[in-house]
Amino acid sequence: MALKIKSKEATAIINSLSGGVVPRIGVQHITVGRKLEIEAFTDALDDVKNGHSMIKFWIGDFGSGKSFMLHLLNTVATKQKFVVANADFTPDNRLYANDRKAVALYTAIMDNVAIHTKPEGGALPTLLDKWIEQIVSKTAQLNDIPITEIRDEKYFNLIQNNLMQTVNEVTETGGFDFGVVIIKYYEGYIKNDDYLRRSALKWLKGEYRTKTEARQDLGVREIVNDMNYYDMLKNFCRLFVSMGYSGFMVNLDEAVNLYKISTSTMRAKNYEKILTIFNDCFQGKVSNFFINFSGTKEFLENERRGLFSYDALKTRLETNKFETSEHRDLAQPVIKLVPLNHSEIFVLLKKLKEIFDLNHDVNLNITEQDIQLFMEEMFNKPGADEFLTPREVIRDFLNILSILRQNPDADKRTLISDIKISDERPDENAIDSIEEL
Structure with a gap:
């Protein structure tokens, strides 16, 4: 059965794994074992x-x-x-x-x-905008104000009070400054003041280095620091839950x-x-x-x-x-995590070949027998038992596919036989020899 995978996911998988890193999206398509x-x-x-x-x-x-x-x-x-x-x-x-x-x-x-709708990160502004819209709609409903009128400046204090009430309900530590910043974010959101909105995000993400700078921009007394950041994470957790x-x-x-x-x-x-x-x-x-x-x-x-x-x-x-x-x-x-066995790695490589073909719109002549030969070559090399990792197996396999795609005349069996095994692991034990300060 053909994989149902988006083009963006296929590209992320092939590019990331070829570079030895985990793709940020699409990992469910290559999960085995x-x-x-x-x-x-x-x-x-x-x-x-x-x-x-x-x-x-x-x-x-x-x-x-x-x-x-x-x-x-x-x-x-x-x-x-x-x-x-x-x-x-x-x-x-x-x-x-x-x-x-x-x-x-x-x-x-x-x-x-x-x-879910922003799986690659950077979703904090989206979440804040969504939360503000929820509060605005709720305020309109509770006060019997038409949704088309609720953003009028005369209702600003009403919405502000509801925002602060919600913030007070979900925060335990640093709630006042957190609430003030949220209000500033709302003000920037409703007035299309990008500087104010960015300043509020900067505070919420812990990017202010001094209280003075934050006070000048936002009128707050504190900033997120080494001592209170965990409390801020808990505040955000409660805020997200309050949003549904x-x-x-x-x-x-x-x-x-x-x-x-x-x-x-x-x-x-x-x-x-x-x-x-x-x-x-x-x-x-x-x-x-x-x-x-x-x-x-x-x-x-x-x-x-x-x-x-x-x-x-x-x-x-x-x-x-x-x-x-x-x-x-x-x-x-x-x-x-138990290492993948050879059967699971075989299934994984089959999936990667299919994704590679989809991503590059090719149909490389790599059969199941070729994949089996590749694995035998990899796992029978001297040092494989000690040094070989799934990361290296995947990267070498994709590198061979890349060569074959760009060089159709290349001999796949020669490429497979040229595989070498190296120890890519960091030497953690060497750390024990470092003299402690």
């Missing part, structure tokens, strides 16, 4: 819809599909009317800091807010960058923040919030630098002692 994980995730989403909150840690080796999994979770969640956001930990983005590195993570999250969304899901990838923090004190502070979020989720201190972390086994289990170095997290995240490879517990906070 994750049925149990998706079923467990869907069950967790149902709980979050009903007012609970959840935290999950997706653990796997380098190139095993952690980032792919997070993007797939986005697709599943947006279809169930969740607002979602992705961000990567980097040396300049973390959960705890006193030099704007935590608010930098917050800004990355807010930049990447996505909904199921909840807010945040995916944080490349958690190994927390493991790489050189000082033990700063690492512990970041792990303490994870503990705070964990406790908030499981003790009911936050509702309709789902947060996912992805990282390597070292990030989780290394008892000198990983999460297991923080005793309170270790006791919460240790694997169910009754779990086996045959009987898995996918309801626990930590889900370890």
Whole structure:
């Protein structure tokens, strides 16, 4: 059966995977071997819809599909009317800091807010506009004002009061300034004042560096900072739910960058923040919030630098002692991604060949036997058992397809036989030799 895939999705898949990164859209078309994980995730989403909150840690080796999994979770969640956001930990983005590195993570999250109709991110203005329209319509209905007249300047205070009332209902910390900024956004929205609207967005996304600048532009006393950004995320979660969304899901990838923090004190502070979020989720201190972390086994289990170095997290995240490879517990906070087997990779490569042909409007002469030959060549190379990752298999396969498309006379069997295996994994263990400050 031919794949039903949009041209935009096909292009995103081929271009992204050829570059060794996960496509932001269309991942559902190339999903294989994750049925149990998706079923467990869907069950967790149902709980979050009903007012609970959840935290999950997706653990796997380098190139095993952690980032792919997070993007797939986005697709599943947006279809169930969740607002979602992705961000990567980097040396300049973390959960705890006193030099704007935590608010930098917050800004990355807010930049990447996505909904079903805007899956590639940048949906925060769309959501705010939608919320304002809801308040405007509600105000008109409650006060028996024709919808064609409600935007008249004489009703501005009425709408403003309703906006602030809603903000007060959904915010706990920083509600006053949050409300003032929302009012400023509305004012810019209704008066077509782009500067005021952009200034309000700038504040909401944590981009103001000084209180003075924010006060001059918006008349507020505070800005989003390293200490209050988590409260702002919770405020937005409640706001999104008040609009009719199921909840807010945040995916944080490349958690190994927390493991790489050189000082033990700063690492512990970041792990303490994870503990705070964990406790908030499981003790009911936050509702309709789902947060996912992805990282390597070292990030989780290394008892000198990983999460297991923080005793309170270790006791919460240790694997169910009754779990086996045959009987898995996918309801626990930590889900370890099992590598795809050869049959699943074969199915994946068949799908990629079909998508490649659709994207480039070709029909390359690559048969199932050729794909089988390619896999045998890849997996029988010296070092394959130790070094080979799905990412490298996919990239090499697409590179061969690209050569054949542009060079029809090229011999596919020669290309396949020329494959070489290299170790692309970062040396996380070498970090342990770094002297701590």
